[in-house]
Amino acid sequence: MNNYELTKTILCLDNVSAGYDGKTILKNVNLSIKDVVREGMTGTGQITAVVGRSGRGKSTLFKVLTGLINQIKEPVKRYPDHSWRTGRVLISSPIATDTDSAKEVVEGDVGFVDQKYTLFRHKTVNSIMQYAIDKKKNHLSKIDKNKLIEEQLETWGLKDHKDKYPCELSGGQRQRTAIIEQLLTSKHFMVFDEPFSGLDVGNIEKVKDAFNLILNEGEELNTIIFSTHDLKLAVELADLIFVIGYPEGTTEYSTVIQKYDLKALGLAWTKFGQGHLDLMRQIKEVMLKS
Amino acid sequence: MVKIIRPFEDVNKQTTLVIRTGWLVCLAVIWISASLFGTTHLFPSISQVSEGFSTLWNEGLVVHVGSSLSLCFKAVLIAVVISLVFCYLSPLPLLKPLAGALSKFRYLPFAGISYYLGIVILDARLLQVWVLVVFMSTFFITSILEVIEEIPDEEFDHAKTLGCTRWEVLWEIVINGRFDYVIESIRQNLAIVWMMLITVESILASAGGLGFLIKFSDKSGNQGRVIALQIIILLIGISLDFLLTKTRKIAFRFSKI
Numbered sequence: 001m002n003n004y005e006l007t008k009t010i011l012c013l014d015n016v017s018a019g020y021d022g023k024t025i026l027k028n029v030n031l032s033i034k035d036v037v038r039e040g041m042t043g044t045g046q047i048t049a050v051v052g053r054s055g056r057g058k059s060t061l062f063k064v065l066t067g068l069i070n071q072i073k074e075p076v077k078r079y080p081d082h083s084w085r086t087g088r089v090l091i092s093s094p095i096a097t098d099t100d101s102a103k104e105v106v107e108g109d110v111g112f113v114d115q116k117y118t119l120f121r122h123k124t125v126n127s128i129m130q131y132a133i134d135k136k137k138n139h140l141s142k143i144d145k146n147k148l149i150e151e152q153l154e155t156w157g158l159k160d161h162k163d164k165y166p167c168e169l170s171g172g173q174r175q176r177t178a179i180i181e182q183l184l185t186s187k188h189f190m191v192f193d194e195p196f197s198g199l200d201v202g203n204i205e206k207v208k209d210a211f212n213l214i215l216n217e218g219e220e221l222n223t224i225i226f227s228t229h230d231l232k233l234a235v236e237l238a239d240l241i242f243v244i245g246y247p248e249g250t251t252e253y254s255t256v257i258q259k260y261d262l263k264a265l266g267l268a269w270t271k272f273g274q275g276h277l278d279l280m281r282q283i284k285e286v287m288l289k290s
Numbered sequence: 291m292v293k294i295i296r297p298f299e300d301v302n303k304q305t306t307l308v309i310r311t312g313w314l315v316c317l318a319v320i321w322i323s324a325s326l327f328g329t330t331h332l333f334p335s336i337s338q339v340s341e342g343f344s345t346l347w348n349e350g351l352v353v354h355v356g357s358s359l360s361l362c363f364k365a366v367l368i369a370v371v372i373s374l375v376f377c378y379l380s381p382l383p384l385l386k387p388l389a390g391a392l393s394k395f396r397y398l399p400f401a402g403i404s405y406y407l408g409i410v411i412l413d414a415r416l417l418q419v420w421v422l423v424v425f426m427s428t429f430f431i432t433s434i435l436e437v438i439e440e441i442p443d444e445e446f447d448h449a450k451t452l453g454c455t456r457w458e459v460l461w462e463i464v465i466n467g468r469f470d471y472v473i474e475s476i477r478q479n480l481a482i483v484w485m486m487l488i489t490v491e492s493i494l495a496s497a498g499g500l501g502f503l504i505k506f507s508d509k510s511g512n513q514g515r516v517i518a519l520q521i522i523i524l525l526i527g528i529s530l531d532f533l534l535t536k537t538r539k540i541a542f543r544f545s546k547i
Contacts, residue, residue: 066447068447110451116442118444119448120463121445122467122542122544165543165544167546168543168544
């Protein structure tokens with residue numbers, strides 16, 4: 001088993017509730033993700049999976065994590081036609097030295113790749129990169145920006161497609177463009193909403209490769225949170241799994257009903273084996289009850 | 291053979307050509323029969339129509355086409371600018387009801403609109419332009435509002451996660467990202483303006499135009515000229531339609547509407 005150390009908290013949800021149109025979808029969600037430092041690894045690199053049955057609020061949770069649903073302080077009933085969120089979502093950069101560096105998440109802080117791999121339809125791959133880099137890395141000189149774009153296009157195998165529009169890209173190329181775009185703009189962690197949904201085996205492998213590339217991307221941005229319906233992939237890739245579902249005795253709202261720390265279980269970063277299969281069965285049972 | 295009368299069947303190019311030629315032959319047969327047999331003729335004969343073409347040409351058809359096109363282009367340009375201002379600002383909660391209300395004005399009768407504009411605008415040519423502008427704007431606003439309404443939430447969320455301000459989201463997703471739809475909306479609504487020409491051009495006969503010609507031919511009962519003019523109007527309309535589609539596809543390579 002790999003030796004590891006849990007350092008500072010990089011994401012903390014404190015009593016978060018959220019919903020739409022006056023309806024509560026998530027209630028009293030409390031979770032935290034700490035930075036993992038592994039022996040002999042330069043990048044910290046952790047992967048968290050969120051699993052749960054359909055309609056249990058995984059996408060709502062991700063919108064909360066990315067600051068796309070704003071926090072409100074007033075009673076929910078005063079906002080009947082809008083999405084809303086109460087409670088605190090705090091994020092912190094893993095490399096920040098200031099212990100009080102945690103801040104309330106706002107849109108733009110966290111990279112978000114949705115399952116459709118949405119991109120600007122009117123920009124080419126190169127101009128998408130240019131736009132992303134201008135947004136968050138404007139302190140760089142033009143030469144450095146272009147160099148960084150070239151490097152990313154090369155790394156992700158998109159150099160020959162840089163003048164194409166999203167509608168001219170294959171599914172895999174689109175996916176990689178969406179990931180680089182968020183890599184260039186995000187500072188904290190990256191959230192993937194069902195990245196494996198509807199993909200064939202080849203493309204699933206490509207997303208896995210993309211995850212590995214992100215984990216080794218740099219010091220700051222190397223944490224991935226993804227949702228999936230595929231329990232095998234969740235157990236295989238993640239070192240921490242949260243199960244979202246209805247708590248016992250209600251179907252009115254969802255919350256985090258179980259947490260599995262694969263590091264503590266000795267299943268993280270190891271070859272898929274019997275332990276993983278047993279865990280899959282456990283998670284399945286929990287999900288079926290929720 | 292059975293395939294051509296079964297729904298959703300694919301047919302090869304040769305069969306498609308045969309089907310189209312068949313329909314053209316049918317049209318020609320119906321036209322010739324309707325213009326030759328019986329005591330009253332539904333359609334003028336081909337010779338009457340070609341005579342209509344030649345008299346129209348001698349009467350300065352090109353000038354009339356130019357007049358109609360100039361009226362149409364002016365009206366479309368003004369209508370598009372006004373409509374886009376209202377539509378692009380419709381995401382502002384303050385202005386949203388205004389854009390929605392203007393869209394509903396398309397149910398207002400044409401006669402009422404021209405009556406009020408007639409009180410305000412004294413110059414007849416200007417009145418023609420503004421009647422078309424008001425008429426077209428209501429339809430154009432409706433189309434563009436629908437385009438904005440149908441933008442998936444994911445696109446807005448995507449821009450926000452990149453750190454775009456709300457104004458940048460408006461610019462990138464609604465204005466810049468949907469400009470090809472403006473061309474498409476112009477194409478779709480141009481048919482309405484083109485259809486309104488006859489009514490509007492009758493406001494000022496001295497300015498001429500295809501609408502004036504058709505009304506004049508109609509009054510004098512010259513069926514050959516009426517059909518000749520209909521064919522000209524149809525062909526110009528189809529050409530404009532084609533040009534706008536081509537322009538959109540060339541100018542916006544990403545446009546896959």
